[in-house]
Amino acid sequence: MGVTRDHLGRPVVAITGMGVVSSLGQGIDDNWAALTAGRSGIHRITRFPTEHLRTTIAGTVDFIFPEEVRSPVLSERLAHLAADEAVAQAGIGSPGDFPGMLFMAVPPVELEWPARRDLFAAASSAEGDAYDRMIVRALQENDVDAYEFALYGCVADRIADSFGTRGSPVSLSTACASGASAIQLGVEAIRRGDTDAALVIGTDGSIHIEGLIRFQLLSALSTNNEDPTAASRPFSKNRDGFVMAEGAGALVLEDYDAARARGAKILGIMRGIAEKQDDFHRTRSTPDGSPVIAAIRQTLDDAGAGLDEVNYINAHGTSTPENDKMEALSLAAVFGEHIAGIPISSNKSMIGHTLTAAGAIEAVFSVKTILEGVIPPTINHDVPDPSIPLDVVPNVARAAPVSLVLSNSFGFGGQNACLLIGAEPA
Amino acid sequence: MSTAPADEIWITGIGLISSLGEGLDAHWQVMAEGADRAAPIDTTRFAPFPVYPMAPLELDKQIPRRADQRQMETWQRLGTYAAGLALDDSGLKGDLDRLSRMDMIVAAGGGERDLEVDGQILAGLAQGADETFLNERLINDLRPTLFLAQLSNLLAGNIAIVHKVTGSSRTFMGEESAGISAVEIAARRIRAGQGEVFLVGGAYNAERKDMLLSLALGHMLWQGGDVPVWARAASGNGGVVTGSVGAFLVIESRAHAEARGKRPHARLASVLSGRSRRKPGEARAVAERQLAELAPLLGSEPLAVVSGASGLAAPTLEERAFHEGLIADGRVAAVRAPQSWIGNSLETTFPAQVGLAALAVSRQGFYLPKGDAAIERPFDGAPRQVLTTSWGFWRGEGMALVEAVD
Structure with missing residues (x-):
């Protein structure tokens, strides 16, 4: 544990490595090129027959395995690829010997x-x-x-073996907030001084027939099958549900001073984290948005950041009628008049909803947004929703300096997790 | 983890349900005083595997709204029920202000399937139905509520809805490891000021063939009668008997407990997680390291041990040799294995054991021997410190030290 401290006297947490796989491709460069070009990775499902289904599109990652494999096999592979990229970029440890803990968001498993x-x-x-x-x-x-592979601890165990992480790996699920929760666990461990480094991963390769039907039965999915690339329409008036997708995001988090001491390039800073459980309903948010509002406010407090410091919001933005309305309402409540000046976009318009992986993938893209000074757009934004008066960076990427990003992740079961990611220097 | 008085962690609430009964008194009466268990082992319903079934519960007592009960599957009801007992025991039930700041870490598996639907679909597929048959049947036969019952984090979600625990909420997965990490990370967060009061635990419904099928694939399960873990381990590859258990703990900083005038069952002196790949001797090496880390905290009296022995031969025999060495050195007085009483409850196993360890400390006694007297030696008097171990059936080495608060 070094000497640099944040506003609450805690060690500062740096991001020194990132990796990503999504339906747009493998690796940060390919993903970033597609995202900033406004390209969608959503396509027709070919992995299994789609007869009788109301939704026949998804952001499956089909370029890893030619045939359908067990979901945890794909989840493990996606995680491995993302973590490889992140660890290589960080230049930490040596192959098979990562000097820190593993926190990993993985989809629930069962025999398929x-x-x-x-x-x-x-x-x-x-x-x-x-x-x-x-x-x-x-x-x-x-x-x-x-x-x-029918054991819940298996995927993280295999990643721990491959990367040589320290201690007992933590597998976790907070539904669609899981990726953000994994990051939060890593941040907390470094702030406690339990570890100088953490490998945090969110992965999801779990699109199979029953999984899709389950979400369909909850009426959560878009049925805009005609043009798959146009189906995910976060914040648009004609949005009708999310598009399931796969992928993985991985980050190497480090104690700031430890990272500096070994000469690592610091990509960004995990400035603030917070989480607030909703007690209203299993799938719906408290109507006044109070838990989401509390999660955002606590995150700002945790970071010691003012409302006027946030200059980009990486939205949860699922494209469901409910989420996008609640998220917009909550953001307006927290940021007040500032909200008009803050660009907000949803990566899910292009990569779909990567479920367990979403929070981690979107954190990677948030850091990239800071590093490049380019904000990925919310595509498919042709019919604005008058009840959502946000600057959603419609359809075209925007060059803008970004120094502090709020990344939101919300999940079934009342999960609300937020991250504030800042530019270096801390 | 040190235990300077200023950052002591107290166990102030325990909610425990199993085949032995409901609540602390029931568990103490059966395991320490020889009373009859509420539900006998069931050797027929899931043959060839025996299962320790859940004692009968009046769900309304902890889940008052029937609508809530209907939205859950069994494992979630068990967990929500046990969480309610823990909150009652800690005196925090209904304390909405503190509950709104209470953090939650749940250790959970998931998915209870509709076995009837699965059976019909499998029969149809076996009769040569075309590929789209699966789609058609699933769309028509799956219940939307069942999906929510299958999500691992929906136990936490239900606890929030029913009991209003609304701080942060994390759900860990991964069999015994999940339970160890849940208790460990809660304790570490309290010690570091990342939270003051936590609800930690899990629930497992063993009375389900879908999980038995998964475990059968690994040849993990005992076939036979109600045999203590040591005897199972001595028979071939041994085997695990699963049991329905709900276990939640309220743990908080001493300062937080004292501010509300609450005395603890016990102090949680340390929790350590570990992992090995289970080559012969590796789990024991982890346990040796963990015990060495605890050494500065250990008093002069030999320890009472609440063991996580599962009955699976390899890990159980390795753990037994570890304890026998400690007994020979005078460092351990006696070992008890709760899985001989309530079975293995996967993610819930470790939180349940921490609860039983704390219960023994607070009741100033120890549990009756069950099986092999060479390891389950007599223990008279009041244990000041109880060590609880985990040697998970697949992964998950852990240790916790629980001690009396004067």
């Missing part, structure tokens, strides 16, 4: 239909129900991967 189907088909027993038969079959098999 192909595995169930295979077990049932191979079952010789006709006794009992389908599960009785599959259990008899399971006891005759010795498929370590099938077993381990």
